[in-house]
């Protein structure tokens with residue numbers, strides 16, 4: 001049997017309960033072609049949630065059909081929203097109206113998805129019934145106090161394990177009171193949880209964010225007819241104020257391609273010599289483009305073509321050509337605009353000339369895995385000189401390909417898995433990851449898409 005797994009997703013290749021190791025090696029030829037990445041994960045979750053809370057039918061085109069988003073759909077269905085995929089690939093959501101969800105009769109299992117868990121807890125906090133929420137081993141390790149603490153102020157009650165981790169039980173407030181909440185961490189998930197709780201709360205709920213984070217929730221609230229005011233906050237940052245208990249009206253949504261997924265073929269095209277790739281329909285919301293800014297500072301040849309507005313979000317086709325990269329100093333203030341992109345940026349830095357410093361990465365420790373540790377450990381195994389100083393990551397490159405030749409533990413983290421597979425395409429020796437299954441959470445067609453561009457992946461232990 002040939003060991004080349006393309007064109008099928010590794011997750012579909014192996015029995016569900018067995019790890020799917022995958023090896024990535026230098027391809028025989030440069031990467032070339034046009035690829036369209038799947039829909040934006042953040043926007044897809046929100047489209048389903050707002051559709052479920054609206055009155056009428058919301059039609060979503062371009063929804064990401066990854067495991068994380070399907071977990072959100074399943075949870076909303078369990079609470080009474082009708083959600084189905086139409087034969088043309090669009091999704092239809094028949095909403096129940098703000099405050100109209102019903103008590104689920106079983107535990108809500110949100111798999112690997114932090115966004116599902118935190119945003120749904122916001123919705124549940126002001127629905128007066130009790131729900132039980134859990135997730136996979138990775139999600140059960142992640143901190144939930146950052147949402148349970150503000151949501152308790154609305155009057156919700158939580159029964160939690162040590163450290164406010166899943167599984168937990170939540171009883172939503174019957175008579176919620178609005179709050180003003182200043183984010184202690186720059187997190188769009190926390191901001192969104194508070195705003196979603198504010199939806200079924202009379203009066204004005206405000207969130208103050210000292211550093212701007214992705215604003216898809218605010219945009220979508222407006223799109224569905226809620227009254228949302230975004231103002232600059234004296235002293236920096238911004239204040240988002242939502243008037244509670246609006247009638248949300250179903251509205252069509254077009255989901256742009258996910259810049260966080262585009263990052264992987266994009267960096268692959270930069271570091272495999274001679275490559276030229278176009279990635280079509282990539283979302284360029286300014287709160288998401290820190291990676292592209294950083295790579296351009298490093299000398300990357302990335303051109304935005306055909307810039308347009310689609311579904312209320314800026315999008316473009318990105319043409320990328322391989323070339324020499326130099327080091328950069330990435331400021332901490334940029335982190336919220338590229339928080340999911342540090343694994344892939346670190347690998348680009350390992351192929352660049354000089355020392356790249358990525359500052360202010362504390363939040364990376366509480367992602368699907370401890371990404372700060374995972375990046376540092378994986379790169380060191382691949383022969384790259386890397387150090388962690390406090391919350392900063394320092395990666396040294398000599399401008400040539402790293403050695404590679406290592407086994408990487410993916411620890412239920414899709415982005416660690418994809419990043420190291422990309423490194424294997426440029427490294428001198430192949431890179432092996434212990435399990436490719438987590439990739440299906442955000443980018444189910446990663447392997448066939450990369451293979452069509454010319455990547456060389458094969459199954460193997």
Ligand code: S3P
Nearest residue numbers: 042115186187188189190339340
């Ligand atoms: C997300 C926000 C980010 C990001 C996550 C998706 C969102 O998390 O890492 O993948 O959709 O709001 P934080 O808000 O915790 O930084």
